[in-house]
Amino acid sequence: MPSLAEAFKGHPVYLHNSHLDFDLAREVPDSHTWPLLNDYPSGDSLNDESVPVIDLADPHVVNRIGHACETWGVFQVTNHGIPMDLLSDVESQGRRLFMLPTQQKLKAARAPEGIDGYGFARISSFFSKRMWSEGFTIFGSPIEHAQKLWPHDNKQFCDVMEEYEKEMKKLVRWLMWLLLAYLGITKEDVKWAGPKGEFESTSAVLQLNSYPACPDPKRAMGLAEHTDSPLLTILYQSSISGLQVLREGGVPRWVTVPPLPGALVVNIGDLLHILSNGRFRSTLHRAVVNRTHHRLSIAYLWGPPTNIKLSPFSKLVTDYHPPLYRPVTWTEYLGIKAKYFNKALSSVRLHAPLKQPFETDDQNSVHVG
Ligand code: OGA
Ligand code: NI
Numbered sequence: 296m297p298s299l300a301e302a303f304k305g306h307p308v309y310l311h312n313s314h315l316d317f318d319l320a321r322e323v324p325d326s327h328t329w330p331l332l333n334d335y336p337s338g339d340s341l342n343d344e345s346v347p348v349i350d351l352a353d354p355h356v357v358n359r360i361g362h363a364c365e366t367w368g369v370f371q372v373t374n375h376g377i378p379m380d381l382l383s384d385v386e387s388q389g390r391r392l393f394m395l396p397t398q399q400k401l402k403a404a405r406a407p408e409g410i411d412g413y414g415f416a417r418i419s420s421f422f423s424k425r426m427w428s429e430g431f432t433i434f435g436s437p438i439e440h441a442q443k444l445w446p447h448d449n450k451q452f453c454d455v456m457e458e459y460e461k462e463m464k465k466l467v468r469w470l471m472w473l474l475l476a477y478l479g480i481t482k483e484d485v486k487w488a489g490p491k492g493e494f495e496s497t498s499a500v501l502q503l504n505s506y507p508a509c510p511d512p513k514r515a516m517g518l519a520e521h522t523d524s525p526l527l528t529i530l531y532q533s534s535i536s537g538l539q540v541l542r543e544g545g546v547p548r549w550v551t552v553p554p555l556p557g558a559l560v561v562n563i564g565d566l567l568h569i570l571s572n573g574r575f576r577s578t579l580h581r582a583v584v585n586r587t588h589h590r591l592s593i594a595y596l597w598g599p600p601t602n603i604k605l606s607p608f609s610k611l612v613t614d615y616h617p618p619l620y621r622p623v624t625w626t627e628y629l630g631i632k633a634k635y636f637n638k639a640l641s642s643v644r645l646h647a648p649l650k651q652p653f654e655t656d657d658q659n660s661v662h663v664g
Contacts, residue, residue, distance in 0.1 A: 315425065316397045317507035327425045329516045335541065337549045346540060346552050346560075350374050351469075360470075361477025368563040368576030369540050371555060372470070377462050379557055384455045386533055389591050392431055392452070393505035395444060403431070403440035410434045410500065417502075418521050421636045427515040427584045433460070433501040460501055463595040467527055468494050470561060474527075478571060480608055487603045496600040497526075498625075506537055506582060506590040517582035517590070522640065524632050525598030525625070526570075528562040535590040541579040549581075565640050566599060566628060569620040572607035577640065601626045619646055 315327065347363040349356065352374040363370035392400070405412035411434040416426050431440075437456050441449035472492065475485065482492040489495050506517040517537055532538055532554045539549040552560055568577040584590070599605060606622035620643050623631070632639040 317427070317429075317509075321510055323427075323509065323511045323514050327427060328514050329424050329519075335547045335549055337539070337551070344542065344550060346370060346550065348373065348555065348558065351376075351473075357473055357476050360473050364474060364477070364563055364571075364575040366576075367540070367542075368568075368578035369552070369560065369580065371552065371558045371560050373555070373558050375466055375559055377466060377559065381455070381459060381462060382531055382557065385459045385531070385593055386591055388452045388455045389431075389503045389505070389593060390589075392444065392503065393429065393589075393591070399444060400429070400431075402443040405432065411437075412440050416504075416518050418519060418636070422519055424516070426518055427509050427512075428504055428506045428517045428582070430505065431503040433503070456501060459593070460499070460595070463501070463529055463597075464499065466559075467499075467529060467595065467597045468492075470527060470529075474567070474575070478574065478608065479610060484608055484610060487600055497597060498599075498601060499525075499595060499597045502594040502596060504582070504592045504594065506584050506592075508587055508589055509584040510586065512584045512586050515584055517584040520579045520581040521637060522568075522577040522579055523562050523564040523594075523596060524566065524628065524639075525564040525596050526567045527564055527597050528560075529595045529597070530560040530562065530592055531594075532560065532592040533590055535585065535588045537582045537584060537590045538592070539581055539583060552580075564596070564598070565632070566605055566625065568640060569623070569643070570605055570608055572611040572616060573619045574611065579637070598625050617646060619644055621645055 315324070346367055347359065347370040349359045349363060349370050350373050353359060360370065400413045403413045405414040411432045413429070413431045416428055416430055417432070419426060433440075433456055436453065438449070438453050441452050445452065471494065475481075482488060482490075485492070487496070504518065509515045520541065530538070532552075534554050534556070536551055536553055538552040538560065540552060542548050542550045562580065563575045563577045565577045567575055582590075582592070602624050604622040604624055605628075607618045607620055612618050620640075623643055628639070628643070631642060635642045
C-alpha cells in the first residue's frame with residue numbers, strides 16, 4: 296500500500312496535512328477512489344421495501360419497535376418530542392462549523408489517541424482509501440474545541456450542542472425501555488440502569504458528519520460500511536439522502552433510508568445485539584455521497600457504563616437459546632472493535648454464527664492494524 300504522502304502526491308493544492316479541501320477538489324484523487332466492484336446491489340429499484348417508520352405515539356409502539364429491531368435493526372421514529380427548532384439549530388451550527396476554512400478546522404483537530412475534535416471518519420484507519428467526509432466529535436462539553444474554532448463567538452454553538460445532547464439522552468432512555476419491554480426485560484434485570492432505570496452512568500458521543508458534494512460520487516465513499524459499536528445510535532440526517540443499510544434475506548442489497556422531515560433514524564449497536572442474545576440486529580450501514588448537495592448528519596452514539604460486564608440477558612437464555620456471546624465490558628469491546636472492526640461481533644460469539652455479511656473473508660479493502 297502506498298504511504299499517505301505518496302497517495303496524496305500530485306494534489307498539493309487542496310490538501311492540508313493530508314486533509315482534503317473538498318471545496319477545491321474538481322476530481323476524486325486516487326487517495327479517495329474506492330473500488331466498488333464486489334459491492335452489493337442497491338435494492339431500492341429492485342423492490343419497494345423500506346426501513347420501518349414508527350410513530351412513538353402509536354399504542355402498539357412496543358411491538359412495532361421490537362419487530363423492527365428483529366427484522367431490520369434500524370428504524371425511523373416520528374413524534375419523538377425533539378423540537379423541530381432544535382433539529383434545525385443543530386443542523387445550522389453543524390454547517391457553520393464545516394464551512395470554516397480547513398486550516399481553521401484543523402485547529403480543533405482530534406488528538407491521535409483522542410475521542411473528540413475535528414478529523415477524518417473514526418473508522419478511517421481500517422481502510423486504505425480515504426472517505427469523502429469529515430467529522431467533528433463532541434464528548435461532554437464542546438467548549439474547548441469550540442474556543443479554538445471561534446475564539447470570540449462560540450457560545451451559541453456550545454449551547455445548541457449541549458441542549459441537543461440533553462434531549463437525546465432523554466429520548467434514548469425512552470427508546471431503550473421500549474425495546475427492553477418488548478424483550479420482557481424490566482428494571483430488576485438491568486442493575487446498571489440504576490434503581491429508577493435512569494441509566495445515569497451511561498456515556499455518549501455526538502458525532503457531526505459532513506459529506507461535501509462530490510465530482511464523481513460513484514467512485515467515492517462517504518462513510519464505509521460498519522455497524523455502530525454501542526447500545527443505540529440516534530441519527531438526524533439533513534434533507535439530503537445518503538444513508539444506506541444492508542438488507543439481508545435473499546440477495547443482500549443496500550436500501551436507502553430516505554430523510555423524512557423531522558424524523559430520526561435509530562440503529563441497534565453491537566452491544567445491544569449482544570445483550571439481546573442476537574435477537575436485535577446491529578446492521579451494516581454506510582453513507583454514500585452525491586454530485587450536487589452537501590449532506591450533514593448528526594449521530595448520537597449511546598453506550599453503557601464503561602466497566603460493567605455485559606452478557607446476554609439471562610431471561611433470554613434457555614436450553615434452546617444458549618448464550619451466543621461471551622461477557623464483555625464496553626471498554627473491552629472497544630479494544631476488540633479497534634482490532635477486528637467488522638469482525639468484532641463474531642469474535643466474541645460463543646456458538647457458530649448464522650452467516651453474517653461481515654463474517655465473510657472478502658475484506659479486500661480493509662486493512663486491520
Ligand atoms: C455514523 C453513521 C451515517 C450517516 O455516524 O455512525 O453511520 O448517514 N452515519 O451519516
Ligand atoms: Ni454508523
